[in-house]
Amino acid sequence: MNTNDDEFALAPGVMPTPTLPSISTLTRPFWDAAAEGCYILPRCNACGRHFFRPEVACPHCFATDWAWVPASGHGTLYSYSIVHKAPAPGFAVPLVLAVVELAEGPCVWSNVVGCAHADLRIGMALQVRFEEVSRGVHLPRFEPRGGDGDARPS
């Protein structure tokens, strides 16, 4: 389906989102990196901890000296809800609204994709999968992580 761009078409199997991020100067680097397939996070230069969402100051120590750094894109499923009522027209439901605990520490909102609902397990290993939902806008969604990392409850 088309979103904001008449010439853009979602790749097969990609879940649409009608609510695109309202990108600001502060958050632009995240979305630019996402478009390149890189998952980056803010890390504080004072206390060394990662945080998310991006903020002017570190939520751990209030320092304003921080930088974007590459992140693993790995995490685990902290909690989720299978959303059956579309929060806005254009969402394809049911969808999996997930809280992903990143390997670097922060917990973020995302979707779990590429996983049957019956196979969702809190604690399961996940990895990021970028999906272009509008021209140039790549959402960091998560899918089960390969190897032996499938569906293991915490």
Place this chain on the structure above:
Amino acid sequence: MTHPRAATIVGLYQTRQARTLPGRTSQDIVIEAVKGAIADAGLQPRDVDGAAIDWPGPGGAPRDAENWAMYLQQPLAWVDSHHLDTAGVRGVLKAAAAVEAGLCDVAVVGSGRAGPFSTDGTSPGANMNLEFAEPFGSFVMAQFAVVAMRHMHEFGTTPEQIATVSATIRNHGHVNPEAAMFGAGPYTVADVLASPMIASPFHRLDCCLMNEGGCALVITTAERARDLPRHPVRVLGGGMEFFQGNYANPPLYRQMRELGRKAVARAFGRAGVAPADIDVFSLYDPVSFEIIRQFEMLGLCAEGEGGAFIENGRLSLGGSCPTNLDGGMLAGSWTGTGQLTLKVIEGVRQLRRVNEHRQVPDAELALISNAGSGAQHVELMILGRA
């Protein structure tokens, strides 16, 4: 010995609460509520010198309580204007503090909503930046859902227990003529579980309403209350706790498990009573699960045991923790901010002992709560019959 300036609730009013109120506007709904509450207190508009009242307009800066000086016919001594300060526990606690500190003598807290939602501007989330939440399909019910899902995962809380809360509170609304859903139901646990899924684990009947209506309260000093017609109800203690701004970052159960515990300690410490002393509960119920979590927060059961705690009729009239006997937000009303105030109104009415068929006999103490884990803040207050 009660301090002469001890904050006392002396007036209340709620308009009709319904899915829509055709022909009404937010401004005229608030005016009806404010007039009604002042009259209920046996006062005149010019007796009011403090206002934490929403001002939908027309005319004047939207939301600014200063606008009320026009109708209250005198310069105001104290105002508060944020949409969460013109309603509910937070509004009443701030008004109570203003009265006790001598900033004003008679304060009104109130708000209301009617007319098209989309142009009203009363939605608390209207101007939020949710750049890292909304593109994934986040919305309020789903944010509460991830807390409930983690609780179910850790403690084995069941869908049936969650649905028991919904059925119980909705059945309270079934017999309350003032509830928006009066007459709907009654519901069984099976009915709740058979209703369409909204965001797992919540079915439609687990989720609160969205409707129109208004309400207001009058707060004054104990000394002034002696000359007024209604049985006075004291604000004995309160506590608030704000974990972080809501809906942008996910509510994590491992953090939310603590949410409200400090507020509980503060409120009960001030009131000099214990949670086990409470006769009637008016708890925030944006979703059914929040009731389970709040009994754990209050320490009336251990963490993880809330699901079992609410079984066997405990929340019903005649149970040991009668809860939301007005139908709460699940069946009574949710208007954006007015539901926060209606929690207080139900508690005051129980302590006035005027609720007839849904009255807790000899009620002396009521606990009122607002907000919840998904919203990442909690406000609560203990009221006592004077």
